């Protein structure tokens with residue numbers, strides 16, 4: 001499959017790609033690998049900083065590197081989830097259908113950060129204590145919600161391959177992947193509840209999420225109206 | 235761990251007078267040096283000997299080997315007036331003016347007065363004490379403070395018979411404190427103790443740490459420390475000390491009453507709603523350790539006999 005063919009196949013997985021305006025700018029082949037590489041820079045940094053703090057006695061991650069790394073990866077998981085959810089509005093606004101591929105990319109990267117976040121929490125923060133994990137998930141709503149956000153991302157990550165898109169068909173695939181909205185909302189609530197008192201950053205993320213939902217709502221309404229108009233015109 | 239209390243204060247005081255500490259900038263380096271010597275002397279000298287004889291360890295010399303590095307003590311701080319990140323206070327408090335400084339003693343007290351800090355400290359002999367410091371966020375440190383017993387201060391200003399509580403208030407200056415421009419807490423920061431808690435020999439007014447004057451981010455020029463309570467119970471940069479018959483409306487208890495109570499005694503059996511308090515991470519250590527009842531200072535238990543510590547968290 002050629003690059004162009006692949007993109008149009010994926011664009012139609014959007015269900016609305018056919019309506020995307022004529023493609024202007026074509027991305028060079030190295031753009032995608034570059035974006036992926038850039039996305040893992042925060043991870044590389046936190047891994048290096050953690051190592052340095054432990055071995056070289058630096059304080060790149062403050063005096064409490066485990067907590068800091070936990071927060072850091074949680075934040076980046078949420079940021080990439082928001083970026084993932086911003087792709088569709090952006091695609092429609094600037095009319096670049098090929099962007100659709102980046103939705104899956106950012107979704108997978110968000111998932112990756114969330115898994116590392118969970119790993120730090122379970123492996124280092126609560127030191128593999130299953131009893132503590134169970135207690136946290138059952139008694140502490142913000143952890144329940146975080147866990148749910150992550151679990152919902154698992155089927156999405158698994159079915160993110162081209163094979164699965166084909167197997168499920170566009171319609172089903174799109175329906176399933178709408179779960180990412182739920183993960184986004186749960187992620188923001190989880191963040192909001194996790195901070196002690198200073199809720200400015202979680203509120204900002206909530207606002208970004210709301211904006212991307214708001215845009216979708218308007219777009220869908222306009223689409224419905226347009227469809228009704230076309231039906232009438234016939 | 236049981237630590238025996240002796241009624242009369244066993245801690246050798248350093249001979250450095252508060253005026254010395256607050257001499258002008260030129261002398262400060264020298265003073266800081268002297269304080270350092272004082273600290274080292276007290277640590278290695280009398281107190282260690284006492285500890286070896288199995289005597290009291292209220293000065294905390296047995297914790298000497300566990301001291302948290304000064305760099306952590308002075309760079310990892312919760313001081314929301316200077317920002318909510320724990321690495322915010324150090325840079326944001328850098329230019330905080332602690333000179334001149336006045337402390338108001340008010341309320342139900344025989345000798346209400348507004349002191350400048352030098353006069354306020356003058357009658358007190360400074361001493362060094364090493365305390366465990368347990369944050370409500372489940373991290374902890376071991377810190378060598380310098381100051382004087384809170385009870386000395388209380389005796390000196392003579393609260394009236396009706397006074398039941400002591401209330402501390404932190405400075406509030408939006409010009410100098412970027413954190414108070416947002417209503418993260420109901421400023422100014424207020425804390426308080428029951429008077430019998432405040433009279434306990436472990437409760438301490440603090441002017442220095444690690445043998446030096448308090449850095450701004452640690453609450454210069456005057457803070458207090460109550461080592462059996464979570465760290466937020468201690469007010470930094472104190473401008474007012476008030477005696478009252480009503481339980482003070484303390485900052486965190488006002489902000490989130492279901493999470494933070496008035497007493498806030500370190501208690502491994504009473505969890506914070508969002509995390510366990512059974513274990514803590516000592517700064518500088520990788521693994522968590524068990525949290526001790528009253529942060530190890532079980533000699534305060536009698537202050538709370540008959541109280542349900544689960545309800546009075």
Ligand code: HEM
Nearest residue numbers: 071074075077078114118121146147149150187191194195
């Ligand atoms: C198994 C699932 C998860 C668990 C057990 C979990 C657990 C935690 C814990 C323990 C904290 C730290 C709270 C504290 O002590 O301050 C935290 C914070 C956070 N988590 Fe999660 N989390 C999970 C999933 C997620 C997911 C899926 C996201 C993002 C989409 C996320 C984003 C965050 C953020 C942004 C923070 C706050 C960081 C900060 O306060 O600076 N978490 N999480």
